[in-house]
Amino acid sequence: MDIKLEKTTNPKEKPDEKNLGFGNYMTDHMFLINYDGDKGGWNNPRIVPYAPLEIEPNAVALHYAQETFEGLKAYRTEDGKIQLFRPDMNATRMINSNRRLCMPEMPEDMFIEAIKEVVKVDKDWVPSEKDTSLYIRPFMFTNEGMLGLHVSDHFLFAIILSPVGAYYENGIDPVDIIVEENYVRAVEGGTGFTKCGGNYAASALAQKEAEEKGFTQVLWLDGKERKYVEEVGSMNIMFVINGEVYTAPTEGTVLPGVTRDSIIHILKDWGIPVHEEKIAIEDLMEYGKTGELEEIFGTGTAAVVSPVKSLTYKDEKITVNDGKIGELTQKLYDELTGIQWGKKEDKYNWTVDIEE
Ligand SMILES: *Cc1c(COP(=O)(O)O)cnc(C)c1O
Numbered sequence: 179m180d181i182k183l184e185k186t187t188n189p190k191e192k193p194d195e196k197n198l199g200f201g202n203y204m205t206d207h208m209f210l211i212n213y214d215g216d217k218g219g220w221n222n223p224r225i226v227p228y229a230p231l232e233i234e235p236n237a238v239a240l241h242y243a244q245e246t247f248e249g250l251k252a253y254r255t256e257d258g259k260i261q262l263f264r265p266d267m268n269a270t271r272m273i274n275s276n277r278r279l280c281m282p283e284m285p286e287d288m289f290i291e292a293i294k295e296v297v298k299v300d301k302d303w304v305p306s307e308k309d310t311s312l313y314i315r316p317f318m319f320t321n322e323g324m325l326g327l328h329v330s331d332h333f334l335f336a337i338i339l340s341p342v343g344a345y346y347e348n349g350i351d352p353v354d355i356i357v358e359e360n361y362v363r364a365v366e367g368g369t370g371f372t373k374c375g376g377n378y379a380a381s382a383l384a385q386k387e388a389e390e391k392g393f394t395q396v397l398w399l400d401g402k403e404r405k406y407v408e409e410v411g412s413m414n415i416m417f418v419i420n421g422e423v424y425t426a427p428t429e430g431t432v433l434p435g436v437t438r439d440s441i442i443h444i445l446k447d448w449g450i451p452v453h454e455e456k457i458a459i460e461d462l463m464e465y466g467k468t469g470e471l472e473e474i475f476g477t478g479t480a481a482v483v484s485p486v487k488s489l490t491y492k493d494e495k496i497t498v499n500d501g502k503i504g505e506l507t508q509k510l511y512d513e514l515t516g517i518q519w520g521k522k523e524d525k526y527n528w529t530v531d532i533e534e
Pocket residue numbers: 249373409410411412413414433434435436437438477478479480
């Protein structure tokens with residue numbers, strides 16, 4: 179790719195690395211590339227100053243939500259290097275998302291090259307405080323202006339970057355979760371397995387109502403029988419029952435998380451049985467009452483591993499591990515973050531260096 183570089187003449191002041199939060203600050207530059215059917219596909223790759231985009235009011239994405247995105251991070255290691263974590267998984271997932279949403283598929287090598295190049299330009303934005311990283315948000319949408327419902331031929335792919343802090347400001351904090359009974363996130367044949375903005379728009383009301391009731395997240399049940407657990411807001415979820423780990427299979431309605439896949443690898447490596455199978459919420463509540471449900475944790479790029487303190491379903495509430503982070507949850511968090519920040523040996527070959 180021949181990427182044109184236009185550097186900012188007005189660099190921003192960097193935020194305090196101790197108070198980054200999540201997604202509050204954007205770096206100086208962004209990557210853009212167009213896809214136009216009538217221009218032979220991908221064209222005009224460029225890194226330009228971060229700025230508002232121009233978009234036609236009748237752009238298809240604004241009306242019919244033809245949009246997909248990804249999320250990954252760049253980590254600064256103790257010796258000052260910058261590394262990515264399994265970016266090939268994000269490339270593949272975006273290809274699958276785009277195929278489902280009738281959008282062009284960006285080849286994996288192009289996706290990774292674009293990420294590396296824009297991170298290199300903004301390398302001084304990769305923070306080095308403990309638990310901080312540079313969040314990378316690739317996204318793509320139809321910028322073609324037309325109100326008719328046709329398959330579009332004009333797209334913009336972009337990558338923006340945001341330095342982010344530790345997800346939990348005061349150390350890992352177990353969360354309260356409510357099982358959603360009224361709304362569904364995904365159905366078989368739908369877009370549940372894709373990372374598309376529409377999925378989030380459809381989930382927002384459930385999230386809002388849960389927050390109003392004092393819960394951090396909702397746990398989604400399957401859309402058909404409302405019987406089996408699927409995932410939480412922006413994380414996959416795992417249950418430790420009698421020393422074995424259970425999580426929903428990724429068969430179309432559940433987002434195939436990179437963190438989920440990594441955790442499954444590590445667990446299997448440790449000799450802990452992992453079951454990717456349907457789990458009925460009624461059974462789970464029973465295991466909660468008998469104490470056989472030992473730990474619950476969510477997995478996702480933002481929080482890595484997120485312990486769950488309690489589960490509320492039909493006005494019944496079970497508390498897990500006395501509301502404290504479980505031993506296995508903590509161990510997984512330490513292992514995975516250890517690999518990501520280069521403190522532990524990367525025996526799975528998951529990290530990718532960004533050469534400066
Ligand atoms: C992004 C996302 C996840 C987690 O995926 P990771 O690749 O681990 O970050 C889980 N569920 C949903 C709905 C998501 O959008």
